[in-house]
Amino acid sequence: MAREVYVDQDVCIGCGLCESLVPAVFRLNDAGVSEAYDQEGADEKSVQEAIDSCPVNCIHWR
Template sequence: MAAEVYVDQQVCIGCGLCMSIVPEVFRLNDAGVSEVFDQNGAGEAKIQEAIDSCPVNCIHWR
């Protein structure tokens, strides 16, 4: 089973950095925080770049 990415929305500050790196996977929801809308929108390396760039470390693999 492939790894899935998720955003801890209780920690997210809605900076949008993940969305600017991988707009095919992340978006801001109505509450103004990031969410994953397409697990398959980009490769794991690109998603990992967004994870590594997150200033509050709220994006994780499960």
């Protein structure tokens, strides 16, 4: 993946939608919010789908 994805954990509500869409990139951490733990886990198109699906718009490209 050419770009890096990150999750604004102050905004994340921990719904798990990104994890269910792209489990190779996203997971819920011990605090119950999402994190991007594997930048190379999926292609940009799949990650973009998770970004577009996030109900609180907390996933972004850097």
